[in-house]
Amino acid sequence: EKGEYRHYMLKEIFEQPVALQRTLEGRLGSVADLDGLFSENADLLHKVRNIQIIACGTSYHAGMIARYWLEALAGVPCQVEVASEFRYRSHVVPEGTLFVTISQSGETADTLAALRATSSPNYVGRLAVCNVDSSSLVRESELVLLTRAGPEIGVASTKAFTTQLAALMMLVLALGRVRGLEQARIQTVLDEMRQLPGLIQQVLQLDGDIEKLAEDFVEKHHTLFLGRGTQYPVAMEGALKLKEISYIHAEAYPAGELKHGPLALVDKDMPVVAVAPNDELLEKLKSNLQEVRARGGELYIFADRDAALQNEDGVTVLNMPPVPECLIPIVYTVPLQLLSYHVAVMRGTDVDQPRNLAKSVTVE
Ligand code: M6R
Numbered sequence: 001e002k003g004e005y006r007h008y009m010l011k012e013i014f015e016q017p018v019a020l021q022r023t024l025e026g027r028l029g030s031v032a033d034l035d036g037l038f039s040e041n042a043d044l045l046h047k048v049r050n051i052q053i054i055a056c057g058t059s060y061h062a063g064m065i066a067r068y069w070l071e072a073l074a075g076v077p078c079q080v081e082v083a084s085e086f087r088y089r090s091h092v093v094p095e096g097t098l099f100v101t102i103s104q105s106g107e108t109a110d111t112l113a114a115l116r117a118t119s120s121p122n123y124v125g126r127l128a129v130c131n132v133d134s135s136s137l138v139r140e141s142e143l144v145l146l147t148r149a150g151p152e153i154g155v156a157s158t159k160a161f162t163t164q165l166a167a168l169m170m171l172v173l174a175l176g177r178v179r180g181l182e183q184a185r186i187q188t189v190l191d192e193m194r195q196l197p198g199l200i201q202q203v204l205q206l207d208g209d210i211e212k213l214a215e216d217f218v219e220k221h222h223t224l225f226l227g228r229g230t231q232y233p234v235a236m237e238g239a240l241k242l243k244e245i246s247y248i249h250a251e252a253y254p255a256g257e258l259k260h261g262p263l264a265l266v267d268k269d270m271p272v273v274a275v276a277p278n279d280e281l282l283e284k285l286k287s288n289l290q291e292v293r294a295r296g297g298e299l300y301i302f303a304d305r306d307a308a309l310q311n312e313d314g315v316t317v318l319n320m321p322p323v324p325e326c327l328i329p330i331v332y333t334v335p336l337q338l339l340s341y342h343v344a345v346m347r348g349t350d351v352d353q354p355r356n357l358a359k360s361v362t363v364e
Helices: 008-014 016-024 031-047 057-074 109-116 159-178 183-193 196-204 207-217 231-246 255-260 282-294 325-347
Strands: 050-055 078-082 097-103 123-130 143-146 222-227 249-254 272-276 299-304 315-320
Touching (some): 008 016, 008 325, 016 196, 031 123, 031 143, 050 057, 057 078, 057 159, 097 109, 123 159, 143 159, 159 183, 159 325, 196 325, 207 325, 222 231, 222 255, 222 282, 231 249, 231 325, 272 282, 272 325, 299 325, 315 325
Parallel strands (some): 050 078, 050 097, 097 123, 123 143, 222 249, 222 272, 299 315
């Protein structure tokens, strides 16, 4: 039930602290708890030399973020592809590949078909990161990591995405553990993960400010989302949310690609949303943002309050709490969910059931 909330989507956005708490519960006490993640198949992780992630839509964005983490923390090569492409092309399967599907519903036709086609002996196992434990995807995979987000009714995926990321981080740490990532580093990340529900709670308090900011987008026809590193997939997720429920055309670019084409689109009618945590890419991002400003583009920046970005003419800064690096993509997704929600409400669209879309895409 929606209870006090006007839409399921809003309820599900606000449920994220609790959903994340559930996803992490019993799994993060200590480094040793990571062994329990795949108790029946614990030794399988030792055989993993490569990861292939397959998913669609929002779940694909979670996979893209996991790739940054897997290569940086666990040192495992990783490829990520949308299921509808992967299943119809011939591809090489490196030896020792773990096949990972990510899906809220566990019934997405293309993702399931890709799983069912994994016949190569080079696969060491199939892991489903999924929110529905009775789903086909879970039944047909030998390893399962449930996201425990609870039922997601709104077509736009919100709490499923952030819990997928939390579950994927646990996979990264479990793999890192068998591949020599230092215990102390793992412990630090585990401790930081425990701050996640509280941090999301803080960001949810920005709802009123984000609603105000949303007014600027209502009459627009296009929006550009920019991010670097793990914030690039976060920008893609922000753009997907906006087009899906508000029907405003939105695109996401890695900020470094601006000069290679999209900068030509920037003018006063093209708002640019940037995700600017206080990470090692901040300085580079700032110079990309100046390029946008110089072309008259209106900037909306979700920035770490320590990043010293100021509101000025044409630049609106929304201050975010400082966030440990590994949690950045999870935390910065939330304001983008709220932004698209409020824009859609103001435009009067059917937020929970956008036109032409189904919650679960069970046919091709
Ligand atoms: O159930 P799944 O996670 O497999 O669904 C994948 C996509 O259909 C889904 O994420 C879709 O893109 C959402 N409507 C996005 O909000």
